[in-house]
Structures are given as C-alpha cells and as structure tokens.
Amino acid sequence: MNPLPRSTPEAEGLTSIQINNFIADIAEMGKAGISQEVHSYMILRHGKVVGEGSFAPYQIETPHVLFSVSKSFTSMAIGIAQAEGLLHVDDLVSRYLSEDFPKEVSPYLAKLTLRHCLTMATGHQTDSLDAIRGSTKRWVKAVLKHPFDHEPGTRFIYNTGATYLLSAVIQKITGITLLEYLKPRLFEPLGITEAKWQLSPEGISTGGFGLSVSVESIAKLGQLLLQNGVWEGRQLIDPKWIADATSKQIENGDDPENDWTQGYGYQFWRCTFDAYRADGAFGQFIVVLPKEDMVVAINSGADDMGLILKKVWKHLLPNQATEPVLPAVECSYPPQVGMGFDHGINLDGSTFDLKRPHPLFSQVTFNAVDDRNLELVITKDGCTQPLRVGYGQWITQLIQTGEDIERLAVSGAWTKENELTVLVRYIETPYVGRMTFTFKKDTFALDHYWNVVFWERKLTHYTGKKI
Structure with missing residues (x-):
C-alpha cells in the first residue's frame, strides 16, 4: 500500500500534548452517544504521520464510505483530463452529454459548462440529488431536466447532481468509469488499492458520493495537494489545477467564523485559518492547512460536523499556547451494556x-x-x-x-x-x-x-x- 512515512510530533514541530488532547477531546465527544463519534484519524506534518488511530471496533486500515469527499476526487479527474487535452473547464456540458438534454433546452441550460458544475453554480435552485433518486435509470437525464432557475455561475447551490454530470463526462470521453480512469493516474501512484466506487443504474460512477477508501488513502490525497500534485518525483496533477480547485471560485456566505461560508472552489470547501477541505456527510474530512504544512484526515459518524472541525482548530494548529494535559483515554467504543445472555427470557431455538x-x-x-x-x-x-x-x-x-x-x-x-x-x-x-x-x-x-x-x-x- 506504500504507507506514508511516520515521525513524532516533536520532530515535526508539534507536541505530543496536542495530539493527546485532540484524541482525548474527540473520545469525550463520543461518550455523549452514538451520534457524535470519530471512527479513525490521521495527522500529517511536513509529509509525515505524527498521529493516527481508530476507535475499536473500527480499524484504521478498513475502507470507509466517504460520501461527498468523493467530489474532490472527481475534481482531480477533471483536472487530469484537462491536462491530457481531453476537455476544458469552460466547455459546454452539451458538447459531451447532448443526447441526454431535454427536447426543449432553456437558455440557462444551454450555457451550462463544466466550470459551473465544479463550482456548484449550475443555476439550479435546489440540489438535483432528489431528482436523481427519483429516477430509476437515467440519472443524467434527471439532472438536466431538473429546473434551471438562474444564470449559471451566479449563485452557489450545493448540488450532488452537478458532480454526477462531471463523472458522466469523463466516462463519455474515455469510455471507462471515473474509477477506472483514476486508477492508473491517481490511485496506483499513491498506493491506493482498496478503492471502490458505487455505480449508478446507468453504469456511471456516482461521482459526488459512493467512493470508499481508508483514512490513510484520503490523507495521501491531502498530502498530494500540499505537494502541488507531485508524488515521488512524478507530477500527477497540474499544480495550477490544484491552486484553482482549492481557491475560492464562488461566494457561499459571509459569516467569517463559519467553515461553510468561506467560499467554494472546484469541489473543495474553503475554511477558516486559510485552510481548505474535502468533506462528506457525517464527518468525513480531508483538512489541508498549507501555511502549517499539515493534513488532518478523519472518518466519523457524527451529526455535528462543525464540532469536529472546531476540535481540529483548537488542538492541532502549530504554535498553540501550551494546553493543560487531558487524561489519556481508552480508544474504543464499548459494547452494549447490560446483562449476559444467560439472563432474561430463554429464546433458544x-x-x-x-x-x-x-x-x-x-x-x-x-x-x-x-x-x-x-x-x-x-x-x-x-x-x-x-x-x-x-x-x-x-x-x-x-x-x-x-x-x-x-x-x-x-x-x-x-x-x-x-x-x-x-x-x-x-x-x-x-x-x-x-x-x-x-x-x-x-x-x-x-x-x-x-x-x-x-x-x-x-x-x-x-x-x-x-x-
């Protein structure tokens, strides 16, 4: 699997207290109930793992469903395809998917480009995911039929269907799925061998969700981004693409303290602390902090995703004031509490x-x-x-x-x-x-x-x- 190099927090400019306190804090969060748990995490500084772990029965090497972190991998595929001359972000979607367009094409739909899909600015008023779920087979048609109420590029509406269109474009151009396209270009060079990606009923990688890999594998993508697309001396992703994808391409709110209103790139969220991230439902994260040369990868089952990010900012930023040491914790989630199976009603047979x-x-x-x-x-x-x-x-x-x-x-x-x-x-x-x-x-x-x-x-x- 080509594991990432390991080091100690102190050797990379952090402290063991910071790592301990982060672990203790997320463990304490999990004690509140099964709706706010971190499953596994990996912390990188200067390209080396300085903290990692999982809470039993979860295991750090086990693949985990990523939900919308999948979108950021789809963004990498579009960047690679552009570098290969297969497409350009300003191409019209109709250039590739015209056979799935409705008979009557609205002026807004006619203007839809790959860039609009990447930035979640398709012109839809609502996420077209419900339209996808309501369509048993033809998901591309369902997204394109979903009403386009605004000029593309003018407003941010989070839209998983937009990412599905990007996956469909990759498959249309190459004749292979998004997963198969990325295997030799991204996954194999990074040593990611466990990747699985859900297919739609029409045989297209779902794009905006459905990818499963381990926490170390998502940490590797974060480190690749920090290294401007270079891995073991090989340029996998165009550095300009990475710069564009992780920069603010469109406004998505104006709350300076909210990690969901710092701007959106090409399938990446901007964060406070001048960081950016891939994120997926219920607490799947690749947090990249360029100024600190850090990556934090997390898999979770959590209702409050923002609370997890707050714990990253609280404990893991370098040069934090010295924190009091929190007690060490048991890194496991306990089995169901109660009486043994020799108690209660005799149900045998x-x-x-x-x-x-x-x-x-x-x-x-x-x-x-x-x-x-x-x-x-x-x-x-x-x-x-x-x-x-x-x-x-x-x-x-x-x-x-x-x-x-x-x-x-x-x-x-x-x-x-x-x-x-x-x-x-x-x-x-x-x-x-x-x-x-x-x-x-x-x-x-x-x-x-x-x-x-x-x-x-x-x-x-x-x-x-x-x-």
Missing part, C-alpha cells in the same frame, strides 16, 4: 416472523450459544445467514444485504428482563443501528434507532410473532 420486514430481516431465529455469545439466524429475501452477537465484546463479521457484503461489528445484552438490545456497527460506514426487542409472551416489538441517517432516524412498530 425460537423463530419469529415479522409482520413488516425489517431492513435486515423478515424472519429471525434466536440461538443461545453461551453467556457471551448469541446467534440470530436472520432471513431476508430468501437469504438466511447467522448474525453473531457478543456480550461484553464486539464480534466482527460479514453479512449479505441485497447485492452488497456488509462488514459488521455486533454486541448485545439483556437491558431488562424482557428487553434484548443489539448494537450493530456497519464499520465501513458512519452508520450504527440499535435494535431493541421487547418480548411479551409469543411476540416481540422491535424499535430500531440509527445514529446518523438521511432517512427516518427511529424506525418503530416492527412486530414479530413466534411460529
């Missing part, structure tokens, strides 16, 4: 059908193993598989969900005599689900609470009946 299918199962069988291990045999869409639950421990496993393989860490406990709580961490994502089964005679009621979601956070009214 009991099978329940759900009246309404749960996202994970429509039927479940409970098998007692011992006081520290419980097995739920779950069935969904004709697929039956075991879900192993640990008491006082996380059990990491792979399960099939539809067409996907999910890596889970699962723990559980009896939280009342008739109440079984199972905590499921989808450890390659921000998501954590807490399932609470409340048993009464031959039935159960099931509530499912998500830590961070785009959908309904609390799913209720699932019921199961013993068969």
